Amino acid sequence: MSTSKTLLVLPLLLVVFFANAQMPTLKVQQAGTAEQKEAVKLKKLDIDVQITGNIATTVMTMTFHNNSNRILEGELTFPMPEGVSISRYALDINGKMREAVPVEKAKGTEVFESIERRRVDPGLLEKVEGNNFRTRIYPLPANGSRTIMVGYEEELSFNNANVLRYHLPLDYNQAIEKFTLKTTVFESVIKPELGEQPDGSFDLKANGNTYAGEINKTNYQPRTGLTINLPKRNNLPEVQMQKASSGYYFLVNVFPKMEYRNRKWANRIGLIWDVSLSGLQRNTDKEMALLDLIIKQKQNLTIQLGLVNNGFKNAGTFVISNGNWSALKDKLQNLVYDGGTNLGAIDAKSIQADEYLLFTDGLSTFGKNTIALNKPVHCINTALKADYSTLKYIALKTGGQFINLNSIAVNDAFNQLNQQNLQFLGIKNGNSIRQTYPSMKVNVNGHFSLAGIMSDFNTEFTLQFGFGNTVVAEQTVRLNATEHALSSIDVRRVWAQKKIAELDIQYEENKDDISVLSKQFGIVTRNTSLIVLENLDDYLRYDITPPVELQQDYNAVLKQRRVSLLEQKQDLINAAIAMTKELKTWWNTDFYHKGQEKKKERYPDPDQRVAGVEPIGDVTRTEVVKAAEMVVPPMPQAAAASRDKETNQLNEVVVIGYTAQRKSAVAAAVTTIRGNVSNALEGRLAGVQVNQNSALRMPPAPAPQQPAILIPEFKSDKDYMKHLAGSPDSAYQAYLKMRSKYISTPMFYFDVANWFYQQKDSVRALTILSNIADLDLENADLYKTLAYKLKQTGNYKDELFITQKVLQWRPMDAQSYRDYALALADNRQYQAALDNLYKVLTQSYNPQIADRDQGIEEIVISEMNNLITKYGNSISTKGIDKRLIQPLPVDVRVVLNWNKNDTDIDLWLTDPTGEKGFYGNSRTKIGGRISNDFTSGYGPEQFMIKKAIKGKYKIEVNYYGDRRINISGPTTVTAEIYTQYATGKQQRKVIVMPLVANQGKGNFVGEFNF
Structure with a gap:
């Protein structure tokens, strides 16, 4: 059976697994020849970045060209930052970009694979473990191209210097035939600063309060990313609003005065280090630097080291005096990373402490992601592929903190751990607002962002901040639809993402709500994907509401044609009942197998050809004979010994290379004439007499009581x-x-x-x-x-x-x-x-x-x-x-x-x-x-x-x-x-x-x- 398509894994494979950049990469299976390895290339990359306030929208349009003579399928993986989800996906269908629509994840996979077998053009983008996204593209036509578009909104955070930072990694390992990058910053009183840029000619030029920059390159290999720093102009609240069917969605940024209280570290700390294979993707230099600051702060403490991969073991107790942790450092620097990850294997009894530091990506691939520790667990992540929800949940449940060292500096992370941070505690006088997120306590480091829904035309409410349950600061926010211009950004989707991120911390309890939200707002989540189908009939057949461009036609035929097209699902229960009857009949049949009944002897046919075998349908005589020969007992040993090698192997002949339909046809032909073939082959075959009953009557070797x-x-x-x-x-x-x-x-x-x-x-x-x-x-x-x-x-x-x-x-x-x-x-x-x-x-x-x-x-x-x-x-x-x-x-x-x-x-x-x-x-x-x-x-x-x-x-x-x-x-x-x-x-x-x-x-x- 020949295969009809192949997935090529470009030489990017190791880059995908051990990448240091958060960027989309095409995942590939190693091809045979050097030409096949280079078969698919990123031919065109068009990136559009738009920043309004602290919301950045990034849209990447990628064209992949298949240089081979074979139809291929591609798999593109996107690791996304914490709290960011893909909300736009489009695929070229008949030369035009078609927007994806949301669908339940399992249904999306099922529909994609069903359509894929018909060799048409589906596209699917789904969220996989952690905050990682994957799109499957089929077909990549032979000597042809496919284009996909992916977009996402990202909420930017202020650092301690009151600067927003946007970063786009662009470390590609091959030249791109046509590369375009366009960036626009709206409503910025202060000119944005470029931290790094892909090309020396790139600059942001002012047009009023808008700053824009663009570069166009051919045969260009970008190696440096784009980083934009946006200084905050004052401490006044920043408000974005968007009209809804009833009321307004809003996004508020406030800047409470930074306050903190010193926190005392425990004398006994449990250090749990993830040594699974995926640990090779972590930035252990950053982790060691953070650990160094913690130990130097405490000076004298006892650390119990636990190592987790597919299992868990206590790796020793380290008594540290005067901040000297060289023995522990040496141990950590020489660890072997091997095995899957089972966070559920962490044993609280074997590593008892008053608080814990857990260094991991949170992706528990070989066991449950829950841990049985009842003391504060501080979760620290440096991997680009990570399960942020799991890490946040562990920290929240145990009273610890979650530290994402990808988004903050080591010193800032230490300060966050070393002190009791000011927290958002809640809202006072918020009767006219609802569905505000975050709705739980979160740390505030000079900046706090709140999204919600406002019912009235204008309202006022108070945000409360403090420590524990004690309010130490309040900030009043006033929302007025006439005073605040409606935002150009999609505020409602920012709100939906903030709500989903909070619900996802306890996914199992909230998965139904997440599904409803993600389908309404077109956001990819654990249980919702984005799908593109080729034609209207497919949307009707699989009961999927199409994108706007097809909705008019969809609605026009919905009642007339949907019933006839709609895919009818079925179970197996009736077939199972019939099969049970068949099995009962088979089980109760007394098959002749002991040779008690003597059959009449048959005599050899003088014709050496097999009699009674004729072609049936398009199945040839040769095919039937060869297949039938497989079911006949072997010749007696003495006779077989005198045959040449080819005849000795007669019973090993098989029908190979057939399609399923061909196999069924041959099997049917064999069944039809089985008696004739069997009887004929019992006679003389190439001068050797074969008697089937003699084989049945051969005395078997003694068998043991237990086979x-x-x-x-x-x-x-x-x-x-x-x-x-x-x-x-x-x-x-x-x-x-x-x-x-x-x-x-x-x-x-x-x-x-x-x-x-x-x-x-x-x-x-x-x-x-x-x-x-x-x-x-x-x-x-x-x-x-x-x-x-x-x-x-x-x-x-x-x-x-x-x-x-x-x-x-x-x-x-x-x-x-x-x-x-x-x-x-x-x-x-x-x-x-x-x-x-x-x-x-x-x-x-x-x-x-x-x-x-x-x-x-x-x-x-x-x-x-x-x-x-x-x-x-x-x-x-x-x-x-x-x-x-x-x-x-x-x-x-x-x-x-x-x-x-x-x-x-x-x-x-x-x-x-x-x-x-x-x-x-x-x-x-x-x-x-x-x-x-x-x-x-x-x-x-x-x-x-x-x-x-x-x-x-x-x-x-x-x-x-x-x-x-x-x-x-x-x-x-x-x-x-x-x-x-x-x-x-x-x-x-x-x-x-x-x-x-x-x-x-x-x-x-x-x-x-x-």
Whole structure:
């Protein structure tokens, strides 16, 4: 099966992962040739910056050109500053920019992938973990270009010198054919100052109170960003207003007199240092400088050091005298950053202190983001990719402070920590205003910004400031629609962003409100994305309100055509009921498998050709013969020995390179003439007599009481594996030395972790494996690979977290519920496991997904009934349709899953008679049953046999190929092999392995003797 598209990862990949600039970067998968690596370039960049008061609006229009002869897909990532969210997204459709509209995040992903399969032009921008945004662009046409536009509003803050600062990073690693930067500062009495600029000719020129500057360059590689400083002219309140349908939105900036009170540091401080892989992206120089100021201030104290990655450990106690912390400094400077991040692993008992300093980006990729500390925790971040909401919540909940060292200087951060800061406490006499944000206590460092809604034409209210609950200062603000000119900025969106930022601190409690706000104001949040569709029919089909340009046509056809176009969702329950009946019939069938009944002997056909085989439809005679040959038992050993090599391999012939439709056609043809082919091949084939019954009557080897399941140890043949030798300690050092070369390669961590598991060093193995979670944000393919390996190695608690995250990201997939349910069962949460398996059948799916996953109900029914059989006394089936309850104990069950969508993998199982069960022979003579052939999606595929004959069973998988386009590495498959399934004597073995297309020969998975 050939792939129809490829995602190129430009040489920007390492820049993306370890960037020091907060700028959009195209994420790419390593291509083969040098020409492919340079296939996509940023051809045109147009940036427009407009600043009014302390609000800056930035719009970036980017044109990417694909120089290759292949259609590609791009993935562009934007790390955004604290409190900033993208609110505008547009994509070129038929040569014209089309604005995006808001949609629920899960629905946006589902619609994008559904349309993408039709090879049309969707665009999707979504928020991923932390304050990071990602847009997926398809297609990037061969030798063609695509243009996207992204815009955001940013609230600028004043520093201690009463200066607003705007910064735009522009550190690009390639020349841009056409580069344009235009900047306008409105209503500024004092001329703005340029802190840095991309070009020596750039300047801001006055036109009244407006200052503007522009540069246009060709074949230009900007290396220096743009920084604009705007001095504040006085201490008077600054007001921006915008008319609403009722009342006005307002934004007020006030400048209370700076006050603070000294704060006394505790004598025992817990220092928690994030040493996960993502820690390599932090600015540890800044962190060490801040720590130095704290220690020199306190002079004498005790610091307990805790290190957190995928686990947590106490790294020692450091008694510091007279500010000398050289031992601790040396320890911190020589830390190894490795593993995923699990903030939930922090153990309060092992690191007891009176207050804590937590240095982390807050992105908990391998465990929950809550920590069990009941003393003040000060959260310090220096990473550009960070989960600000998590850090703020931890600080707020424990009574600590959040410090973002990306936005303030080290000295300012120290002052904020070293003193009790003046805080905004609330509003007095604010009857005519509502929905004001912030609505909670926040620190005030000489500047405070408040947004809200005013009901009257004019009003007056008082802002209160103080310490604790004591008010020490008040400031009166007067709002009057006639005195304050209506602002040119979108005040209502600034208000919405401030409200969302506050609600997001406790996301789970407020996610419904966040969704309503984000869809109304077009702001990208955790649960809302922006989407662009190609034509009106798509907006109607998926029930998405289009942008303004299409709304008139949309409304005109809404009633007439929407019903006929609207995508009808469906569940799997009726198919599951029918499947249960089918499985019951199969299970109750007494298959002939012991050879008691003697069949009449057949005589060889003098014609060496296979008789009775003719073309069916467009399936050729040769194709049918080759496929049919797979299901015939092998020749007797003596006769086979006399054959040449080609004939010996007859049973290994497979039909390769077919599309799903071709595979189905061949399978149907085989089924139609199976009897003729089988009978013909029982006769003479190239002069050798083959009798099928003789194979069935061959005495099997004695089988043990408990069948022995043998699976091979997977060993990678990659070059880096040659360096892993000797003791685990020396091998770990070799791994660290090699890592920089493979820093963003998922299979590097998988392979190396597998080696350590084989050396019985499960602690290091798990740390290395967990790095995969830190490689990419919200990458379900990577997390599925992790879940498989965690299941195999018995790390069930971690498996549960990982599968829960995948379900959160991809609730549209039946497999997400199934994987989570099976992880719950591994964690002995059997009721929840049963409930989630039942959800697989009762969820609503769009037609494409329902068609893709047709047949999954067969696997789920088996797993539901296994739980009911084994744990029926402790779980309730009250909510389960009774028609689905049917005990199905079997001697053999093999189930196959894989981690990538749009992937075609086949399960093969050869029984002791030599008959191979596969998609073209799904019902074997001894009663074996192969489930539906999944030619796309994630599977699963299953083999079951109720009564197994004695002998060897061989399990293989055939990998046709995939159409995935991300950086998750090779397709990874997991096979669960059960004997005596649902009988009370059940045993399971799990194997996880990356696959490569094997030219139809199959990948060996395992075997067992029954």
